[in-house]
Amino acid sequence: MMIRRLFTDIAGVYDRLNHLLSLGQDRRWRRIAVGMAQRSPRRILDLACGTGDLTFALARRFLDAAITGVDFTPAMLDRARTKAADSSNPTPITFVEGDAQRLSACEPPIDANAFDLVTCAFGFRNFPDPSAVLAEVRRALVTDGELIVLEFFRPTDAVLGALTALWLRLMTALFARGHASAYRHLRKSMRTTLTEQAFADLARTHGLMLAERRFLWPCCTCLRMTAAPTPG
Numbered sequence: 001m002m003i004r005r006l007f008t009d010i011a012g013v014y015d016r017l018n019h020l021l022s023l024g025q026d027r028r029w030r031r032i033a034v035g036m037a038q039r040s041p042r043r044i045l046d047l048a049c050g051t052g053d054l055t056f057a058l059a060r061r062f063l064d065a066a067i068t069g070v071d072f073t074p075a076m077l078d079r080a081r082t083k084a085a086d087s088s089n090p091t092p093i094t095f096v097e098g099d100a101q102r103l104s105a106c107e108p109p110i111d112a113n114a115f116d117l118v119t120c121a122f123g124f125r126n127f128p129d130p131s132a133v134l135a136e137v138r139r140a141l142v143t144d145g146e147l148i149v150l151e152f153f154r155p156t157d158a159v160l161g162a163l164t165a166l167w168l169r170l171m172t173a174l175f176a177r178g179h180a181s182a183y184r185h186l187r188k189s190m191r192t193t194l195t196e197q198a199f200a201d202l203a204r205t206h207g208l209m210l211a212e213r214r215f216l217w218p219c220c221t222c223l224r225m226t227a228a229p230t231p232g
Contacts (some may be wrong), residue, residue: 001065002070003126004072007075008073008074008075011051011073011075011076011078011079012075012079013229014050014051014079014221015051015053015079016032018053018141021185023215025100025216025218025220026043026053026176027053027220027227029056029150029216030053030054030121030136030150031057031120032214032216032222033054033119033121033148033150033222034056034057034058034061034119034148035061036148036214036222036224037117037146037214037224038146038211038213038224039062039116039145039158040062040063041115041117041118041145041146042065042066042070042083042116043064043065043066043068043114043116043117044058044062044065044066044067044115044116044117044118044119045067045068045114045115045117045118045140045147046058046067046068046069046070046072046117046118046120046121047117047118047119047120047123047133047137048071048100048120048121048122048123048124048126048127049069049070049071049076049080049095050076050078050079050080050088050121051079051080051083051179052079052080052083052084052093052095052155053078053121054071054119054150055069055080055093055095056068056083056084056087056089056093058091058110058117058119059087059089059091059093060089060091062091063089063090063091065091066091066092066094066150067091067093067094068093068094068095068096068110068115069093069094069095069096069193070095070096070097070103070106070110070228071095071097071098072097072098072099072100074097076133077095077096077097077130080095080130081095081194085165087208088110096108096110098108098110100120100123100127100130100133100136101127101128101129101133101136102132103134103136103139103140104136104139107231110136110140112139113139113140113141113142113143114140114142114147115140115141115142115144115145116141116142117145117146117147117148118137118140118145118146118147118148118184119147119148119149119150120133120137120148120149120150121149121150121151122150122151122152123151124134124149124151124193124194124199125151125152125193125194126193130199131202131203131205131206132192132206134202134203134205134206134219135206137206137208138206138207138208138227138230141227142226142227143227143229143230144226144227145226145227146206146222146224146225146226146227147203147223147225147227148222148223148224148225149199149219149222149223149224149225150216150220150221150222151193151199151222151223152164152193152219152220152221153193153194153196153199153220153221154192154193154194154214155193155195155208155219156195156197157195160219163218163219164219165217167218176228187189196213196221199223200223200225203225207227207228207230208225208226208227208228209225209226209228210223210224210225211224211225212224216231
């Protein structure tokens, strides 16, 4: 799959490039996302965890939680496990290779009603079927559990869209030499991904209700959603 190849190619420089491309803002975005959680979760699932930056941010806040990170790119997970081995954080973290669209097929499988909090940073724009992922999220969450999504949604405002495109062109021109194909994909995915409203509407069809929204300068949004009771 093309997306897996792209992330395999950039796994070794992914963290550094993200920090450079965002001028360090991605660290702040993740701290804000973690801080939006309203519960004190004991079981956390981080989807599309990549090299684990959000996973470790969660571990630093929720010291008593058991955290599972899922990603479909082995090279990214290798980096995450290396970072975990170098960390002194006592929070238990398990990294699992798997497809967010079919969490029950992970090894070990992700069970129903197994998590109090699910997070996903910059993953939904790469999922071929976001609806399938949202269905899996609702299956994995307990009732009243939370989903926190940090994402570059497609802007509906023309000015914001133009500014975001300019930001990405400038940053990739400055910092992404040698990895142009991956960051061309970033620009393309931001043009084709769901708008924030379309995402919230789709999530609602799966029993995930928007509870809080924060726009994070210059081009990122964090949504907190709660899991409604399953019918029947």
